[in-house]
Amino acid sequence: MRHLFRLGTEPRDPARARPATGRAASHITLPLPMLSGGLLIMEAFSKRRTTRRFATTGLDESTLSQLLWAADGIDRIGPDGNNGRTAPSVLALHEIDIYAALACGIYRYDPLHHGLDLVVAADLRGLTGYQEFVGEAPLELVYVANLARMHDIAPSQREPFAYASAGAIMQNVYLFCAAARLAVAARSWLNRSALGVEMHLGRDSVPVLAQTIGHFDFADAHDAG
Template identity: 45%
Template sequence: MPGFASAEAVRPISLPPPRTEGGVSLRAALQKRRSIREFSDRPLPLALLSDLLWAAYGINRPESGDRTAPCWRHQVVIDIYVALPDGAWLYAPKEHELQPHVAGDLRAATGMQDFVGQAPLNLVYVAQGDQMGKIAEEERRLWANVDTGFIAQNVYLLAAAEGLATVFRASVPRQQLAASLKLSGEQFITAAQTVGYPRS
């Protein structure tokens, strides 16, 4: 991944087409699925990052724009921010690309455990509260968390299939991270997930 000094100075990164065939069976991935908290600092190849993001919440039905994970009331309200060593990027499923968002290494800021800063990738799940209609704040958070769980499980299964380590994390410094990501007042962080190669 190229480093960048400012989000304005960098173009989006087009991801290679995801592999949608082959690989291990669903049953094999379920057998291997587990949480792992020890990571190598080895970077993920761009092709594997492409597969991972598509599996998480990519578009699997281009004619309708529907995703690989279900969503509340058929409304897409979750965004995935991708924290890499060179900055935070926003995954754009329609274009299947990474759009520059914030410069600087925010990986350590995505959690409270030491490993988050060493792993090559942290996914931050952010809900667009203003797109959820006039429902109570408690309901917004409930349904946003449900949608996040679907996405995170897809990440778990792809990680298991590819021999990657991952762990879903609810312990996130939400206010500080929201400020670092320059989120609006209507956006809120639901959770984060660390991904990388397991430490041998």
């Protein structure tokens, strides 16, 4: 188990779903994202970090809007009516769904309408990983591969392609967080079966990666990788 210490943390006991805190709206219409400003791309690369301690301060809707659009939002409408995204996917299948786990519930991001749709009115943040910092931050993103959308891909290749797509989204989030001065940590160590049950996922939907986002705990702001 020595590799766990290289991750900068120890495993914690398996968590359970917690009651939601606050009102869980059935739909959250996010503010329109601002498509200009921020850091130059090379500066964002230079500031990209992983942090494993987070403040509990919530994220405002404007920040959440910018973050989700940067992750995998629609950035163009093609002449054939297909919507381009900020993150690539094989054959433009867009097989990754982004779920936002908040204290008030877990929501699925709808890129077309740039909003959040309630899935479960429970706090599932603590179920999105095993490390001790999971569930402390205001937001946990879970990247779920809908393998049924990948009908043009050989079954043996679907999960590897899905991981590649999720990785591209994850890096978008890292760069946004660098520009917005947010703390962030990514991981693939998930209890996929428990998440699938609690998130009411179909058999073709597989949680592949997760990412914690929040404000820095300034007492530990330099714990980065």
